[in-house]
Amino acid sequence: MSAISQEAPQRQRPAWVWTAAVIAAVMLWWAIYRQLPALSEWLVSLLPVARDSHAGSALAFFFYDVPKVMMLLTLIVFAMGVVRSFFSPEKTRALLSGRREGLANAMAAGLGVLTPFCSCSAVPLFIGFVSAGIPLGVTFSFLIAAPMVNEVALVLLIGLVGWQVAAVYLGFGLLIAIVAGWVIGRLHLEGWLQDWVREIHAGDAMAPEDEGLSLPDRYRQGIEAVREIFAKVWLWIILGIGMGALIHGYVPEDLMVRIMGAEAWWSVPAAVLMGIPMYTNAAGVIPIVEALLGKGAALGTVLAFMMSVIALSLPEMIILRQVLKLRLIAVFITVVACGILAVGFLFNTLF
């Protein structure tokens, strides 16, 4: 509580000071980022292990990846925080209401990425959307894209696997959200909402007072986003990268190729099934993903695993259970899982 009251008397600095500070910080960021490989080698050389031993290789991986991921996370989450200050669920609802399916599914998926969203408000958001006349399928496109294509997942993919894989993930994540939402819309399952949801008429969402946001306010929201994400994921990242480092250093290559390689066709459905009950945020799963890829697991299998873990999470299903009948949740899981399967197989065939 004291932290809150300390912040209250905000000193108002002009916008250009903020912008200059942000630019300076980004430049400093870049300078440090470029020195990271040298820094990690130096750290490992201080330790009493041989660089080319299992332990040395695992440690080098750990000391390089932890700061790299933390730095990437800071930059991208800050940028997303600033961008998201231009969006809100209320605006998104206004943009989507009264639109026809098809194009609206694509818009909803895109807005799902850009609109600030927390799964704890999934239910009011769902009701607010549906009762504003947004078609059910379009609402689902939003709800699928929002968790699946998140900035933490993208950061970790860029940092640990490469931007190409991150771009592919972004593209196919959006595609699954669009197509799955469209399919659910075609099925006309409005009757499978909980009864009380159909009867409710949500109040008009108020227009948030963001017109008054100045540039410094938006920068502040970016900083706030960084703080919040870090509080949530730092431990996961360290654990995840530690786990990844162990796989990196100790697990033999041919084992992974046999279990998760492209030849084993059943590996994709197995990965999806395994992913559903697993609940960790993107931060915990991706370092493992990278180590798996490095050890010869197939890209499609690994992407399918990751999408399944992030997009089909049990806690979110339990939250949505309040508004959806079980049948509709089952359809939702089936449609999304099929989309993920398709992506997995497609990748294993292509690459």
Add this chain to the structure above:
Amino acid sequence: MKDVKVYGPGCKRCETTEAMVRDAAQKLGIEVQIEKVTDMASIAKAGVLSTPGISIDGKLVHAGGLPDATKLETWLQN
């Protein structure tokens, strides 16, 4: 006496928001009655799309994320 409602299913940020409202009211010497609304149907009916939301005397002033402390005081004073 102001009638303040804090909308939210009970996540950590909703609790922080409630504490912020209490602090701000105390600081300004305004008497408030704070009610926490956790029922999803009521939250949706009030027009709150993202939690936590705050309404003062029946008027929704905020939704989504922690409120700004300065703005919170302005809302309470009006």
